[in-house]
Amino acid sequence: MSVRVVARIRPLLNSELDKDAIVYAATAAGAGNEPSSQPTIVRIPNPKNEGEDFSFQFNSVYGQEATQQDIFDKEVSPTIKHLFNGFDVTLFAYGVTGTGKTHTMRGGKTLAERGAIPRLLSGIYRRSRKIEKDTQGQTTVEVSMSYYEIYNDKVFDLFEAPEKRTMTGLQLRDNGGKTVVVGLTERPCESLKEFEKLYDQANINRSTSATKLNAHSSRSHAILCVRITVTNEDEIRVSTASAIDLAGSEDNRRTDNGKERLVESASINKSLFVLAQCVEAISRKQTRIPYRESKMTRILSLGQNNGLTIMILNLAPVRSYHLDTLSSLNFANRTKKIEVREVENEPIFKGCSRPVPAFTGSSLQRQPLRPLASTVHNASIRSSTAQQPKPGDKPLKAFTVYADRSKPRHSNPSSQQRRTEVLKRLSPLKRPLDSLTDSRPAKQSRPSPPLLSKPHPSISQAAIEDIIEKKVTEILATRALEQPSACAAPEISEEVQRRLEMLEQRIEGKDDSRAEGLTFLLMAKQHHVRGEDTSALKMYELAKEYFPDNAKLNSKIMKLREKLEKKRDADGRAQYDGLPAMSRSPTEPTATDHVRKTSDDPADDDEYQETAEPIEDLDYESDDGFRYKSKTKNSRKAGMRYKVMSLEESAQTPRTRHLLDIINSRDIAQIRLLKGVGAKKAEVIVEALCAGEDDGEDGRTIGSLGQLGRLKGVGAKTVENMRTGLGYLSSEA
Secondary structure, three states: OEOEEEEEEOOOOOOOOHHHEOOEEEOOHHHOOOOOOOOOEEEEEEOOEEEEEEEEEOOEEEOOOOOHHHHHHHHHHHHHHHHHOOOOEEEEEEOEOOOOHHHHHOEOOOOOOEOHHHHHHHHHHHHHHHHHHHOOOOOEEEEEEEEEEEEOOEEEEOOOOHHHOOOOOEOEEEEOOEEEEOOOOOEEOOOHHHHHHHHHHHHHOOOEEOOOOOOOEEOOEEEEEEEEEEEOOOEEEEEEEEEEEOOOEOOHHHHOOOHHHHHHHHHHHHHHHHHHHHHHHHHOOOOOOOHHHOHHHHHHOOOOOOOEEEEEEEEOOEHHHHHHHHHHHHHHHHHOOOEOOOOOOOOEEOOOOOOOOOOOHHHOOOOOOOOOOOOHHHHHHHHHHHOOOOOOOOOOOOOOOOOOOOOOOOOOHHHHHHHHHHHHHOOOOOOOOOOOOOOOOOOOOOOOOOOOOOOOOOOOHHHHHHHHHHHHHHHHHHHHHHOOOOOOOOOOOHHHHHHHHHHHHHHHOOOOHHHHHHHHHHHHHHHHHHOOHHHHHHHHHHHHOOOOOOHHHHHHHHHHHHHHHHHHHHHOHHHHHHOOHHHOOOOOOOHHHHOOOOOOOHHHHHHHHHOOOOOOOOOEEEOOOEEEOOOOHHHHHHHHHHHHHHHHHOOOOHHHHHHHHHHHOOOHHHHOOOOOOOHHHHHHHHHHHOOOHHHOOOOOOOOOHHHHHOOOOOOHHHHHHHHHHHHHHHHHO
């Protein structure tokens, strides 16, 4: 039997017009035009061609004038008798939001507007009272109900208040081919009034909300399960009536849903899409049906449940639902092809209970032994024992006892002859017994292995002393390795230290040395294209450290040096040095352009020219503001060494001599007034100058800025800050 599909077209609302109605119920061609004939066809125009109509045929079609009573009497009421015969009944409503699904299933409060669920329960109670009256109380009917919803793909008990629900909801389990909800509340209902009270109370807990298309839109799928238990003298029959009110699919462009409503709509549309996938897979007879991809399809189990299944398709007649109505009709057209097995539930038979025997007291009696069965084995034994053995013969055994030790077997010709006769009388189709044949040898006894006596080890006194001495030596060696060395490390000269640092720099930059060298070459080419020969020469010299044997690179360096020498000779170096700094062209780089100036006083420019750093300085500033700074630690160290060397080679100006006089005076008060020098650094400088006086020497005298930069706690940057501070003081004076 296939799923029974019933279509219902809802009436027009107050805001809808008759001219917008496009869905109609029609009668089949062979049924005639009698008014009593039931329509079975739904007609709807083609959205692409208004002159063409689509026709969908179902079991029954109810137009706008159909009442709740008509649908119940013709579709739902005939299934009540099957419930009491042990069949399960499933009734569910399907359709777009705003087509009247909840009205069809639940209905209103008036008697005429009651839906299919209250009328179904009313019919169940009427039939149960009739059965009890006809059987004079020998048959009893018990009715219980459970009511739950699927909200955002989570199962919640509607008899439980929302504030008491858990976030995960109830779990689903499979029991005998049916899906059950774990922890679901089941309430007994003895009358229709008690059912209506529980049903109305549970509907308050159901998730509903207002949308643009429906003021009381259902936001969840509601499932009502009514369990009917019929008990008589011989058996107990249990059947279930499931009434499912599905939430409608929504188009969020028309409903104007908010954030929370969008989440609910997505969950509803997903479950309905999975339901459509299940119907499609069943209609195509595929091996895998995706029931488990949604909890709603897992509970509904369309096509797997045994019993009667009725689908009520709710349709909206107006043009605004045109495409949604076509989608619902296509879904229902596939659903009606699903075959359902109409199998009744197995009854539970009542039987007399067997008395439990008492095993205590005088009533305990042993049952007599049963006679041996006439098997081949026993028959052979009886046949062998039927002959009267001679007084000197041993009785023939029907089995063989295996022992660990082999016993000598004495062959008796008379017993061997009797055994041969027994084998002849046996059926040739059966395998002879091992006990009657000598094909299986007796288990040979294993000789017990002799006990091996282990010799006791003997160690001499000298060997013991050697072991102790070796152990003590190992412990002392371990302690010596763990303890730090007490002797001080010898001093390393500056030249050796410089070589070690260069070696470490090579080792650390071994992996990426080629990449850095290529970077310098690229930068040199860019400077050369822009006409910045000084910067290009500097980049080539830096790249030479990574490619020392490259002849092409060496030739480029030599050409650039010759070009710069010719340029300086042509301009006249003496006259160029006498020009003020502001009159120089920013595009003509010289060695003085590599000095980082920290003073804005133009009066100090001549002194800066005399102490200019050479081209080899890594930290330079030239060629239209281009500035290169090495970011590695070793490059910074190399730059500091270059600065100290440049300070040593520069000529002494009056400001430089004034600075050296202050340092050589060893007056902490004057030294701490220098820029960048505090009280602590001044004490360190004085201690470094007085380091040799304790040994009888005269101490150190600083003769150049390079020596000052190599003092402890003083570097090239500190020396520049000292000179800058003296420049500010002279300008203020």
